[in-house]
Amino acid sequence: MKLIQRNIVPILFIILCTIGFQYSGLSWMFFANDLMARLARNSFLVISLIIPVLAGMGLNFGIVLGAMAGQFAAFITVVHNLTGVGGFFAACVMAIPFAVLFGWLTGILFNKAKGKEMITGLILGFFANGVYQLICLIFIGWLIPISNKALLLPSGVGFVNTLDLKIWQYAIDKFYVFRARGIDIPVLKYLNNINIPVLTLVIVAILCTAVVLLFKTKLGQDFRAVGQNRHIAEIAGIKVDKVRIIAVIFSTVLAAWGQLIFLQNIGNVQVYGSHVQVGTFAVAALLIGGATVSKATIGQALLGTVLFHALFIVSPLAGKNLMGSAQVGEYFRVFIAYGVIGIALALHAWQRLAKKT
Amino acid sequence: MENGLLGRMGIPRLIISLFLAFLVAMAFSYGLPMGQIFSAMLTRFGMNALLVMAMIPTIQAGAGPNFGLPFGIICGLIGATLAIELDLRNFTALFFAIGVSIPLGAFAGWLYGLLLNRVKGQEMTVGTYMGFSIVSLMCIFWLMAPYSSPEMVWPYGGDGLRVTVVLDGRMEQLLDRLWSFTIGSVRIPTGLLLVTIFCCILLWLFLRTRTGLAMSIVGSNPRFAEASGLNVNKYRMIASIISCAMGAAGIVIYSQSYGFIQLYQAPLYMALYSVSAILIGGASLQRATITQALIGTFLFNALLVIALPVANVAMDSDISEIMRVIISNGIILYALTRREVGGDAR
Numbered sequence: 001m002k003l004i005q006r007n008i009v010p011i012l013f014i015i016l017c018t019i020g021f022q023y024s025g026l027s028w029m030f031f032a033n034d035l036m037a038r039l040a041r042n043s044f045l046v047i048s049l050i051i052p053v054l055a056g057m058g059l060n061f062g063i064v065l066g067a068m069a070g071q072f073a074a075f076i077t078v079v080h081n082l083t084g085v086g087g088f089f090a091a092c093v094m095a096i097p098f099a100v101l102f103g104w105l106t107g108i109l110f111n112k113a114k115g116k117e118m119i120t121g122l123i124l125g126f127f128a129n130g131v132y133q134l135i136c137l138i139f140i141g142w143l144i145p146i147s148n149k150a151l152l153l154p155s156g157v158g159f160v161n162t163l164d165l166k167i168w169q170y171a172i173d174k175f176y177v178f179r180a181r182g183i184d185i186p187v188l189k190y191l192n193n194i195n196i197p198v199l200t201l202v203i204v205a206i207l208c209t210a211v212v213l214l215f216k217t218k219l220g221q222d223f224r225a226v227g228q229n230r231h232i233a234e235i236a237g238i239k240v241d242k243v244r245i246i247a248v249i250f251s252t253v254l255a256a257w258g259q260l261i262f263l264q265n266i267g268n269v270q271v272y273g274s275h276v277q278v279g280t281f282a283v284a285a286l287l288i289g290g291a292t293v294s295k296a297t298i299g300q301a302l303l304g305t306v307l308f309h310a311l312f313i314v315s316p317l318a319g320k321n322l323m324g325s326a327q328v329g330e331y332f333r334v335f336i337a338y339g340v341i342g343i344a345l346a347l348h349a350w351q352r353l354a355k356k357t
Numbered sequence: 358m359e360n361g362l363l364g365r366m367g368i369p370r371l372i373i374s375l376f377l378a379f380l381v382a383m384a385f386s387y388g389l390p391m392g393q394i395f396s397a398m399l400t401r402f403g404m405n406a407l408l409v410m411a412m413i414p415t416i417q418a419g420a421g422p423n424f425g426l427p428f429g430i431i432c433g434l435i436g437a438t439l440a441i442e443l444d445l446r447n448f449t450a451l452f453f454a455i456g457v458s459i460p461l462g463a464f465a466g467w468l469y470g471l472l473l474n475r476v477k478g479q480e481m482t483v484g485t486y487m488g489f490s491i492v493s494l495m496c497i498f499w500l501m502a503p504y505s506s507p508e509m510v511w512p513y514g515g516d517g518l519r520v521t522v523v524l525d526g527r528m529e530q531l532l533d534r535l536w537s538f539t540i541g542s543v544r545i546p547t548g549l550l551l552v553t554i555f556c557c558i559l560l561w562l563f564l565r566t567r568t569g570l571a572m573s574i575v576g577s578n579p580r581f582a583e584a585s586g587l588n589v590n591k592y593r594m595i596a597s598i599i600s601c602a603m604g605a606a607g608i609v610i611y612s613q614s615y616g617f618i619q620l621y622q623a624p625l626y627m628a629l630y631s632v633s634a635i636l637i638g639g640a641s642l643q644r645a646t647i648t649q650a651l652i653g654t655f656l657f658n659a660l661l662v663i664a665l666p667v668a669n670v671a672m673d674s675d676i677s678e679i680m681r682v683i684i685s686n687g688i689i690l691y692a693l694t695r696r697e698v699g700g701d702a703r
Contacts, residue, residue, distance in 0.1 A: 112694035119481040123689045126629070130682030138676060325516045328497055335493035342486035349476035349483060 009340075010290045010300075013307040020314035023321050031313060032194045038309040039302075040173060040200040041265040045282045046289075046301045047207060048254035052117075053296040054215070055247035056227030059283045059341075061121035062106045062248065065128050066255025067275035069098035073256070074263055078163055079148055088171035088264055095256040102128075103252030107245030114230075118293075118345070125279050136271055159271045169267035173197040200261065207254070208298045214250075223247055227294070255282075284308060284337040293348040311336060367639050369688055373656050380663045387670045392542025394663055400533060401658040403549035404614040407556050407607035408627065409634045409654045411600045415480075416645040417564070418596035419576030420473050422635065424484035425597075426628035427492050428469045429604025432461035434495075437609050437618050438518065441527055442506045450528045454609045462605025463598045470597030474590045481642075485628070492625050499620045522618040529616040549614060556603075557647050563599070564647075572596055576643065633657065633685035636692045660684070 004011060021031065045063065052060040073095035077087045106124060113120040135144075137158040146152060153160055178196040214220045222243045225233040234240050259278065263269055286296055289304020312333055319329020384394060408426070415423040436458030440450040469487070476483045500517035504510055509522050523529075535548025563569045575582040575592040583589055608627075612618045635645055638653020664677040 109690070109694060115478075116481070116693055119485065120690065120693050122482070122485060123629075123686050123693065126682060127686035127690055130679055130686060133679045134676075134683065137679065323501070325500060327500055327516060331493055331496040331500065335490055335497070338486055338490035338493055342483060342490045345479060345486060346472060346476050346483045349479035353475065353477055 007290050009288060009344075010303055010307060013288050013311065017307055017310040017314065020311060020318040024314040024317035025321060026314065026317060029193060031310075034313050035306065035310055036194055036196060037173075037265060038312070039305055040197045040204070041262045042258075042282075042285070042309060043204050043302055043305045044207060044258035044261050045255055045278060046258075046285045046305050047204070047211065047298060048251050048258050049282055049286050050211060050296045050298065050301060051214075051223060051247050051250045051254075053286075053291065053294065054227050055223040055244060056230065056294065057110060057244060057247065058118040058293045059121075059286070060248065060251050061118060061279040061283065062110075062124050063251060063255035063258075063282060064125035064275055064279045065102040065106055066099050066252040067259035067278040068128060068132050069102050069252065070095045070256035070259030070263070071269055071271075071275060072098050074165065074260060074269055075159070075163065078151065078165065078167065079146060081167065083167040085168070085171045085175065087168040088260065091168070091260050092257055095260060096253060099253040099256035100249055103249035104245060106252060107248035110248060111241045111244055122279070129276060132275075133272060161271055161273075163269045163271055165263055165266075165268050168264055171264050172199045172203065172261070173265050175199040200265075203261070208302075211298060219243075219246070280337055280341065281308070284340050287340050287344045293345065308337075369691055370637060370639050370652075370656070373637055373660065373684070377656060377660050377663070380660070380667050383667050383671070384663055387667065389666050389670070390542070392544075394666065396542075396544040396546075397662045398655070398659045399543070400546050400549065400614060401662055402655050403533070403546055403553050404611045405607075405631070405634065405658055406553045406651060406654045407603060407610055408631045409638075410556060410560060410647065410650045411603035411607055412631055412635045412640075413560065413564075413645050413647065413650055414572065414596035414599045414603075415473075415593075416635075416640065416643065417576045418572045418593045419579060419643070420593050420596060421480045421484075421642050422632040422645075423597070423600045423604070424481050424628050424632065425469045425473070425488045426600070426604045426631060427488035427624045428465040429462040429601030430608045430624040430627055431491060431495050432465050432601070433458040433605035433608035433612075434618060434620060434624070435461060436605065437612055438504065438509060438522065438620075441509055441522065441524075441618075442504050444506065446527055447531060448528075451531055451609070451613060454528070455606050458605035458609055459602045462602040465605075466598035466601030467594065469601060470594035473597055474593055488628055489625060492622065496621050518620055520619070520621050520623075522620065524613060524616050524618060528613045531613050532610065533614050546614075549610070552610065557651070560603075561647055568592070568595060629689070630657075630681075630685055633688045636688045637684075641695065642692055657685070 024031075045067075048063055048066065049060055052058070070091070073091040073093075076094055077091045082090045106121070109124060110117045110120060140146060140159055141152045141157040149156065151159060151163060174197070176198045178198050179193060180196075181193065215224065222233070222238050225236065225238055226240050226243050226247075230240050233243075255278070259275065263274065266274075285304040285308035286301055287304065288308050289300035289302070291297070291300040291304065315333040315336075316326045316329035319332055320326040323329075384391060408430075411426060411429065412422045415421065433454075436454040436456075439457055440454040443453070445453050469484075472483065472487065473480055502517065504518055508527075509518050511517070511519055532548035532552055533546040536551075537547050538545055564573065571582070571587050572592045572595060574585075575587055575589050579589050582592075608624070634653040634657040635650050636653065637657050638645075638649035638651070640646070640649040640653065661677060661681055664680050665675070668676040668680075
């Protein structure tokens with residue numbers, strides 16, 4: 001009984017997804033393949049949220065900046081035509097300095113707004129999006145010369161809306177694709193004919209292990225100590241502000257890589273749109289997995305990604321079959337994303353208030 | 358707070374005023390039609406003033422700027438669309454829309470207040486996301502609701518209401534045109550400004566009643582308020598109700614002046630723009646006055662109005678939307694990182 005109570009959110013969403021799947025009329029093959037692709041391309045972004053949660057900074061809506069860092073690196077590879085697996089990893093390396101810088105700035109800002117990190121992160125995301133547009137739309141081609149004129153708008157200033165990333169699309173997804181055939185075991189036979197992007201999953205697995213190991217080190221313990229109680233940690237000699245900044249930097253760098261993995265699967269960058277919803281969707285996925293503002297595990301991140309994206313796949317068709325309009329399903333999933341975050345935050349604040357009095 | 362002019366004005370307000378003055382000078386030197394620009398400034402000021410003033414009650418009651426303003430805005434949109442559905446015109450339509458909006462908005466504010474009182478200290482984050490979710494939930498409503506007025510539903514068998522509903526001949530610019538006159542080449546939207554002044558006076562009077570004063574005490578020192586027998590939750594609730602009702606009426610006035618009702622995702626960021634306007638006026642997350650709301654509304658909107666033509670001439674690209682995003686969110690970030698004077702007594 002307690003198990004159900006503790007996992008009520010994921011259970012609700014499993015039920016919702018099952019109903020949605022029934023009414024969507026999708027074939028299992030299509031659904032499972034789409035879900036696998038989405039799991040591979042989105043889980044990294046969701047996992048990038050875990051460290052700040054455990055460091056007591058709540059859900060880091062500022063990962064939007066990480067996504068921007070990834071995109072800047074992607075632009076560089078496009079301009080210099082770095083292709084294939086090498087191009088992808090070059091982008092990952094070039095994203096690091098951007099992400100560290102953005103993460104450092106975000107961390108400083110969060111330290112000035114302690115206790116209000118989430119709203120600060122959210123507004124920071126909007127603000128950074130403005131600066132990002134300023135750079136990509138006004139500075140590129142004017143202050144920052146770009147040799148390849150095909151990437152610019154006809155006026156010669158600003159990037160075009162969509163940049164093609166064919167040069168390293170599927171760099172790691174199609175590096176080695178495993179496809180099970182002829183499994184006869186009753187439950188496992190559903191895994192037949194699903195394309196599994198092995199390298200991407202291996203990278204995600206390595207990341208998960210790294211995060212687990214990180215929390216076994218001194219630094220990881222510091223994260224936890226700061227997360228549990230800032231004042232006690234300060235007295236225990238931990239440099240709280242510094243640890244918090246490091247936590248945000250980690251999160252931002254991981255988010256940058258996450259965005260690059262996402263882009264290599266999609267195969268193009270919506271220059272002015274790919275990053276905007278990253279924070280909201282990642283946070284919603286993490287919360288659907290059963291995480292809270294102060295507690296999150298890797299299992300929750302992965303489960304949440306699966307459930308959130310399962311809902312994403314089925315809701316337009318389910319909406320069409322149930323309500324006669326695919327738009328309903330579209331709006332419904334946006335509502336779910338925002339609503340889950342709103343309710344989770346409200347419940348968290350409510351519980352904390354109840355504990356205080 | 359330091360004394361002196363700089364301390365009283367606040368650095369952001371100073372920067373923005375100087376920037377505005379600079380843009381006005383640029384506009385003059387480019388020989389842009391200043392009459393039109395000043396008219397647009399006045400109109401946009403009147404359009405937004407009530408929405409910005411809606412922030413005052415919740416800030417004064419200690420619940421922070423009302424990021425849940427979409428709760429009220431949605432109600433105003435329902436009022437305005439109902440007026441068209443019933444085929445009303447002119448002032449009947451306007452008064453009907455406002456008359457429907459205010460009680461609906463008050464009800465939504467009551468619901469929102471119930472929530473606010475359970476999430477003290479996190480009102481801004483929770484409010485923002487609850488606002489976002491109600492806007493997306495209402496998207497489904499606009500799609501499914503049984504409206505039938507041909508002016509509002511998609512013409513060729515599409516689903517639901519249009520994204521923007523044209524108010525031409527219904528209540529477009531009704532208040533703006535009322536008793537309007539021109540000085541030089543500047544058109545003064547008299548009716549709109551009079552309504553704004555009327556709302557200011559109402560709010561000013563309210564803030565000086567027993568209830569209004571109690572509300573401010575609850576905001577500035579909840580513990581003291583509690584000790585002197587004031588029910589903190591009750592006054593926060595009243596603030597939320599008034600704020601959402603003002604938001605509801607505010608969006609009707611906004612729409613009539615704009616000439617369109619914007620549905621679906623349009624109200625998503627409106628709360629943020631109102632929050633930033635009042636902060637630009639010099640308010641903090643704990644204290645706000647009517648003067649600050651008016652100054653902020655004027656500065657923010659004047660800047661947006663003048664930036665577009667100046668940027669078009671100076672660098673032939675549209676930088677005003679980018680500027681709006683940077684300035685409005687920048688000012689909120691600034692307010693969030695400011696050390697709270699007196700600290701949070703909760």
